[in-house]
Amino acid sequence: MIKKILAVTLISVLFAQSPMASFAEPVFSRSQEEWAKLRDNRLEYGEIEGLLEEYNGTILQNKIDYRSFQKEYGKTNEEVVKTYRDMAKEIEKNLQEPDPQDANYVSAAVALASAKAQISSLNKSADNALEDAEIKWITLESAKKTLVQVAQNDMISYYTNLLVVEDANLTKQQAQNALHLAGIKLRAGTGVKSSILSAQEDLLKAEQSITKATDDANNVKKKLMVMCGWSYNGNPEIGSLPDVEFSKIEKMNPANDQGLAFQNNYTLRINLKKLANASEDSQKESLQTAIKTNKQNISTALVVDYQNVLAARDAYHYAKANVDVQNGLLSQMQTKLRLGVASAYEMSAQEISKKQADVALAQAKISLFSAMENYQWDVNGLAKAE
Structure with missing residues (x-):
């Protein structure tokens, strides 16, 4: 499955970046039974968070970004501030005033001004820095949970749209019955043609509603399955929604x-x-x-x-x-x-x-x-x- 390929590719990057990082690697973090459920071709409501954790490209990339942040800036706010200062000092250490007689003086002067602006920006970032690795982690965890909520809402929307299709089919059946009855009355001389036209209009509207709701259900299903790691052309079985616990x-x-x-x-x-x-x-x-x-x-x-x-x-x-x-x-x-x-x-x-x-x-x-x-x-x- 496409979702497996994506996960293996990004997980290999995670291992390469930091084998001892704080994220639990998927191969160790789940039982064989849990992995079997995630790897089958059935999408269950209760598995959405696990599927996103293991197969969603955004979440996997966020894990890489978090480790990159720790590697580049450190864990504590003090380390982050120091990193900004060190970066500014490194640039400042290599500054050289250009020779006005040099043929490349103008471009060198522009480069110098740019470097000084960068130093100023880095020092300002150090002065105002409030972030640290924990804040980065909370931010990415929030993003993950938000994606889980979005995916859950998509599954709810999928089943809502299926019910809209069912209701529209009943409305269509009503319109067909009304059209049939109007035809009988017209032929018997007790009806009017406007009743036929009205029933035909109701039938057309019902058919349009069926088409739209069916398209909406298919579109939200594709969005959901792609978020959870399937390819766009995949066709997972969608499990039922959990029952209401009053x-x-x-x-x-x-x-x-x-x-x-x-x-x-x-x-x-x-x-x-x-x-x-x-x-x-x-x-x-x-x-x-x-x-x-x-x-x-x-x-x-x-x-x-x-x-x-x-x-x-x-x-x-x-x-x-x-x-x-x-x-x-x-x-x-x-x-x-x-x-x-x-x-x-x-x-x-x-x-x-x-x-x-x-x-x-x-x-x-x-x-x-x-x-x-x-x-x-x-x-x-x-x-x-x-």
Whole structure:
């Protein structure tokens, strides 16, 4: 598979750069069973993070960049500052004033001015440097988790689009039935041609919806599988979404979860580390203000996304109740049909309504799952803090 080739190529680079680096090499970090699941041709929701860690080009490149940063700048802020100073000194050591009589004086003077500007820039970077290897690591970890969230959302979108296709097919069936009935009425002299035209328009719209939703599902599937290491022409089996665990909702509490959300939030962690590295009062003041804003925004995100979970849960229960109603109406319609007091058209219409209710329930379930995942990501470090 293409994803295996990509991983082997980049992992070999990682080994070459730093065999003793802090990243656990994939060949040692997973069991044979875990590797077998990642290497098969099935994409499971619970495997997305592992697939991205091992096969996503951006994440693998970030690992290389992190090791390069450590090698070039060091681990601590003091080492980073010293590196900037040393680079400036190295350039300054080799500076030479050009001879005005030299034929290349103009180009040499330009080069000298450029070198002096570079020295100034490096010294300024040293004066203002707040980064260190830990901040670099947190930044790259945040980028990885964000990609995981994006991939998970893509898988959710894939199944949402499949339900849109299913619903559009039911709408198409409704339009076909309406068109058939309108034709019968027109031929019997009890209908009008406008009913035929209206049904034809509804049928066309339904077919367009089917095409669009199918294309959307295929496009998001390709995006998802490429992110997870498959080639663009690959065709992995997409596993089902996890079931909703309603007990988790009862345990959600923005006030109680706030502390863990602060502890995990990547933006807040970076600013706290920068504050620890800061030496200038102006830097400290600016970072303290940023940290205060971060905490306020994290708290707000928790409350908003918790409310979204509750709203999605209510919508799910409403959809579930509607399924029960439609099942009851279908049972009644079946009885009426047997007694000869309902038409085949009415029976078909009720069957479609029941199926639409089933689709709406599935959509509500996915929406609830998505809302719960968003809240959990807030707790796990990705709440919008800025």
